[in-house]
Amino acid sequence: MRHSRSLHTADGSTVTVQPRGVEYDLHVQDPTGRTVVTVEMSADDLQALVNKAEEVLTW
Template identity: 50%
Template sequence: MRYHTHDGGTVEAERRGYLVDLHVRDAAGRTIATVEMGTEEASALLRDLDAMALEAHAREWQYDIGYRDGVRDTKEARRRGTA
């Protein structure tokens, strides 16, 4: 399982029996940290990462929609002569 960070890095989960190794790497692929966790703790952490990624995607989508609306509103205001 691999998660990509906003700055180009990755967090990769590798299962080893009852343990999970989490490898944190920067954008160049260099290892920043390797963390050994129990499967339950790692599962909870990965669920949180999924939730945060989904929230970030939703915020980006809302920003894009708002920006496009703003551009349309500004063009409309210029057309009307109110901008």
């Protein structure tokens, strides 16, 4: 992934994954647009997060 992707949650929050060099920034914003957290992740950590999310989702 070499461009930003945003996911919108049921409560109106937004999670954006943005590439930054060889790493990624994961931005979480509440429904009003206020940044709740920004996490810097390596590509391996991001992949592990995605894999774990896919593992625990039951739908």
